[in-house]
Amino acid sequence: MSYVLEILPALLNGVLVTLEVFCIVIILSIPLGIVLAFLMQIKFKPLNWLLTIYVWIMRGTPLLLQLIFFYYVLPSVGIFFDRLPAAILAFTLNYAAYFAEIFRGGIDAIPKGQYEAAKVLKFNQIQTIRYIILPQVVKIVLPSVFNEVINLVKDSSLVYVLGVGDLLLESRTASNRDASLAPMFVAGAIYLFLVGVVTLASKRIEKKFNFYK
Numbered sequence: 001m002s003y004v005l006e007i008l009p010a011l012l013n014g015v016l017v018t019l020e021v022f023c024i025v026i027i028l029s030i031p032l033g034i035v036l037a038f039l040m041q042i043k044f045k046p047l048n049w050l051l052t053i054y055v056w057i058m059r060g061t062p063l064l065l066q067l068i069f070f071y072y073v074l075p076s077v078g079i080f081f082d083r084l085p086a087a088i089l090a091f092t093l094n095y096a097a098y099f100a101e102i103f104r105g106g107i108d109a110i111p112k113g114q115y116e117a118a119k120v121l122k123f124n125q126i127q128t129i130r131y132i133i134l135p136q137v138v139k140i141v142l143p144s145v146f147n148e149v150i151n152l153v154k155d156s157s158l159v160y161v162l163g164v165g166d167l168l169l170e171s172r173t174a175s176n177r178d179a180s181l182a183p184m185f186v187a188g189a190i191y192l193f194l195v196g197v198v199t200l201a202s203k204r205i206e207k208k209f210n211f212y213k
Contacts, residue, residue: 007174007183014170015190021084021156021166025091026149032092033099038129040104051100058097064158066090071162087159095152102144106137139209146202153194167191 040051058066071086081089110133118128160169171187174180 003178003180003182004186007178007186010170010174011167011183011186011190014165014167014187015194017084017159017164017166018156018168018194021087021091021159021164022152024088025095025152025156028088028092029095030099030145032096034103034134036096036100037103037107040100041107055097055100058094059101063090063094063155064161066094067158067161083162083164084159087162087164091152091155091159095148098148099145102141102148103137105144106141107133109140110136142202142206142209146198146206149202150195150198153198154191157191 036051036055039047042048067087067090070081070090071083074081114132114136115128118132123131156166157168159166160172163169167187167190171183174183
């Protein structure tokens with residue numbers, strides 16, 4: 001127990017970095033995913049092809065490879081990012097593709113009669129999206145969105161490959177230094193706690209949106 005208390009400050013510093021990555025990616029990727037989902041509804045083939053290729057690449061290649069690409073490959077063509085911005089950019093573009101597909105499915109699930117009702121009410125496109133489409137889409141996609149949010153908690157550990165001092169890197173450093181697996185088990189317990197918090201929050205939020213039934 002004394003050893004755990006000794007390494008805990010370093011691990012908690014790593015948790016702060018993990019939470020920073022998590023929060024920034026969520027704030028950026030969900031709105032971007034929503035925008036992309038609505039852009040997919042536009043009947044303009046070049047745009048549809050571009051978005052399809054983007055989603056295909058982001059979902060079809062490992063996130064680890066994308067992290068390596070943004071930090072190690074792009075400098076070869078003169079584009080440089082610091083470690084943390086490179087990680088946030090890779091995560092945001094990757095998760096925005098997943099969220100775009102989730103919200104696209106939610107939009108497609110809205111009955112066409114809802115759009116006709118909006119026309120009868122003389123809503124413009126922005127009003128239709130804000131007052132009719134988005135509230136229903138959010139209710140439909142919430143479980144899938146939170147599944148991705150939980151995945152993000154765990155995937156955030158991949159930033160260690162760029163040398164970002166997150167929870168996993170701090171635990172690996174302590175483990176290698178002290179020739180002990182205890183730091184890894186403590187890190188695992190912290191990840192379980194974070195996932196538990198997100199899971200509880202998701203249940204409360206889903207319950208709150210039940211009034212759309």
